[in-house]
Amino acid sequence: MKCSEIFEYLEKWAPEEIAWQNDNVGLQVGSDSRDLKNIIICLDVDMNVIEQAIKKKCNLIISHHPLLFHKLRRIDIGRDKNSMVVEKLIKNNITLYSAHTNLDFAKDGVSFELAKKLKLQNIKFLTSLSSNQFKLSVFVPEKYLQAVTDAIFNSGGGEIGEYSHCSFRTKGEGTFFGSVKSKPALGKKQRDEKVEEIKLEVLVSSWNLKNVISAMLKAHPYEEPAYDIYPLVNSDVNTGAGAIGELETSMNVRNFLAYVADRLNAENFRFTKGRNVKIKKVAVCGGSGSDMLNSAIKENADAFITADVKYHTFQDASGKILLIDAGHYETEIHSLNEVEKRLKDFIGKKTNIKVFKYNGSTNPILFYNKKNKEM
Numbered sequence: 001m002k003c004s005e006i007f008e009y010l011e012k013w014a015p016e017e018i019a020w021q022n023d024n025v026g027l028q029v030g031s032d033s034r035d036l037k038n039i040i041i042c043l044d045v046d047m048n049v050i051e052q053a054i055k056k057k058c059n060l061i062i063s064h065h066p067l068l069f070h071k072l073r074r075i076d077i078g079r080d081k082n083s084m085v086v087e088k089l090i091k092n093n094i095t096l097y098s099a100h101t102n103l104d105f106a107k108d109g110v111s112f113e114l115a116k117k118l119k120l121q122n123i124k125f126l127t128s129l130s131s132n133q134f135k136l137s138v139f140v141p142e143k144y145l146q147a148v149t150d151a152i153f154n155s156g157g158g159e160i161g162e163y164s165h166c167s168f169r170t171k172g173e174g175t176f177f178g179s180v181k182s183k184p185a186l187g188k189k190q191r192d193e194k195v196e197e198i199k200l201e202v203l204v205s206s207w208n209l210k211n212v213i214s215a216m217l218k219a220h221p222y223e224e225p226a227y228d229i230y231p232l233v234n235s236d237v238n239t240g241a242g243a244i245g246e247l248e249t250s251m252n253v254r255n256f257l258a259y260v261a262d263r264l265n266a267e268n269f270r271f272t273k274g275r276n277v278k279i280k281k282v283a284v285c286g287g288s289g290s291d292m293l294n295s296a297i298k299e300n301a302d303a304f305i306t307a308d309v310k311y312h313t314f315q316d317a318s319g320k321i322l323l324i325d326a327g328h329y330e331t332e333i334h335s336l337n338e339v340e341k342r343l344k345d346f347i348g349k350k351t352n353i354k355v356f357k358y359n360g361s362t363n364p365i366l367f368y369n370k371k372n373k374e375m
Contacts, residue, residue, distance in 0.1 A: 001351060003060050003095050004032040006039070009346050010062075010339075012156075014099050014106035017207035018129060018239050023101045024066045029086055030095030036060055038354045039343060041336050043329065044362035045096060050088050056356050059094050062339065064110070064332060066098040103335060104241065105129060110286035110335040111243040114305070117334045118263050118282065121248060125240025126283050127295050131233050132206045138216060138227035139174055139197045141186060149200060151219035156208035161237040170199040174226070185221040205238070242285035242292045242306075244299055250280040253322060260305060266330045267367050272314040274322035276302045286331040297321050307331050329363035 007027070019025045038058040042049045045067045053061055067082060075083045089096055103109045107125075115123045136157065140148045149167060152158060158166045174197040178189035187193035204212050209229070217225060251259060256279040257271065282303045283296035289306035290313045296304035303322040307330070317323035336357050343355045 001036045001347070001353060002032065003030075003034045003036055003097070006036065006060065006062075006343070006346075007032055007097060010097075010099055010342075011102075013342065014102040014109060015205070015207040016102055017205075018105045018132065019100060019102035024069055025098055025100050025102050028063075028067050028096040028098050029089045030093070032095065032097075034059060034093070034095055036353055038356065040356045040358055041339050041343070042358035042362060043333055043336065045085060046362055047085065047088065048360055049358050049362065050085065050092070050094065052356075052358055052360070053094055054092055056354075058356065059092075061089075061094060061096045062343075063096065063098045064100060064103060064335065066100050067096060099339075103339075104286065105239050107238055107240075108338055110332055111241070111284055111289075113335040113338050114284045114286045114331050115243040115245050115282075118260070118284065118305075119248065120243075120245030120282055120284075123243050123245040125237075126242030126244045126285065126292055126299065128235035128237060128240040130235045131231070132236055132239065133232045133234055134204045134206065134209055135201060135230040135232055136204050136209075136212065136216070136227065137199060137201045137230070138220070138225060139172075140200055140220065140225075141195055142171075142198055144219070144221045145169075145198050145200065148216060148219045149202075151215040152200075152202055152204075152212055155212040155215040157204045157212040158202040159205070159238065160203055166203065168201045170201075172197055172199055183223050185223065203232075205236070242283060242289055242295065244281070244283040244296070244301060246281050247279065250278040252278060256303065256322075257324075260324060260326060264326050264330045264334075266326050269327060269330075270309065270314070270325040272318045272323050274302060274317070275320055276322070279303050279322060284331070286335065287328050290325075293317055293321070293323065305331065327363075327365065329361075329365065 016025050038056055039060045040053045040058040041062045043064045045063045077083050077087050112123060153165050160166045174195045177192050178184045180190055182189045186195050279302045281301045283301035285292050285306040288308040290309045293313060297320055305324045305326050307325055307328040309325040340355055340357055347353050
């Protein structure tokens with residue numbers, strides 16, 4: 001198995017195209033053509049992660065945060081930390097791949113896993129992404145309909161939420177007059193022809209569009225198939241930011257705060273009081289998601305859990321919603337569980353390839369306790 005097979009599998013779940021436009025996701029260092037040995041997954045990449053990868057004979061590291069987020073202007077191995085990490089990866093023939101905001105925006109990605117960690121029910125995106133879908137309409141003779149639809153579905157077309165193979169079909173009549181150079185699949189050239197056809201309509205995500213069209217054209221019997229592509233502004237139920245769900249039973253604020261600390265293994269966190277004495281509906285966004293505060297309020301959430309919240313954002317939330325800054329690391333680390341599970345399912349038991357989670361912490365934040373003066 002090659003590293004590229006892992007990348008392709010992950011990108012069907014979290015396509016690079018849904019990442020924030022200024023993000024740097026995908027291959028960071030190394031080669032995707034390497035034969036895969038073992039995999040280690042982590043939130044951040046540092047020397048300790050690489051040492052553990054070497055010890056466990058891993059030649060692929062999958063991180064959430066990109067090592068190379070900004071453009072490298074120089075490789076300064078003597079002074080620059082990232083340059084030293086790159087050098088160690090290259091010297092040990094280790095490939096590094098990162099799934100960052102594309103994993104944030106994917107279903108069952110970072111925010112969904114945070115919601116699951118809190119045991120929320122009826123989880124959905126807090127806000128859905130939009131304008132990343134197209135409608136493909138193609139006209140097909142009924143005899144070839146199955147072959148064309150199979151080609152479209154197998155290339156990723158026709159997916160809506162938890163449903164696949166979605167389409168709409170309308171019967172009609174097509175006409176054509178072929179030139180002397182034409183080679184019609186049905187009827188004869190240089191003659192007015194009428195053909196019973198099906199108008200097939202499917203929804204296609206932008207990142208699948210090229211492959212879907214290519215597969216459709218290959219399966220279509222016509223020399224010049226007629227088809228239309230319509231850009232849509234619909235909300236995409238398959239991609240979005242944040243998540244929202246409900247606790248099985250409501251809690252008072254004090255118990256809910258204790259519950260969050262316990263479930264997220266948070267040493268401490270900041271919060272501001274909301275409007276309700278009972279917490280039932282909870283919105284979350286792993287990592288820096290405070291810009292989604294108004295979305296959480298609009299959805300009538302009793303609480304919103306995220307990280308990296310500024311002072312004035314707490315002011316904006318006060319008296320409206322229980323806003324909790326539970327920490328960047330603490331709200332994102334749980335997403336590795338789903339990555340690990342999916343990779344193990346994909347690799348299966350037919351190979352000797354193993355998947356490990358980094359068993360240390362890459363959290364750069366420490367806590368000072370004034371009472372006992374311990375860190």
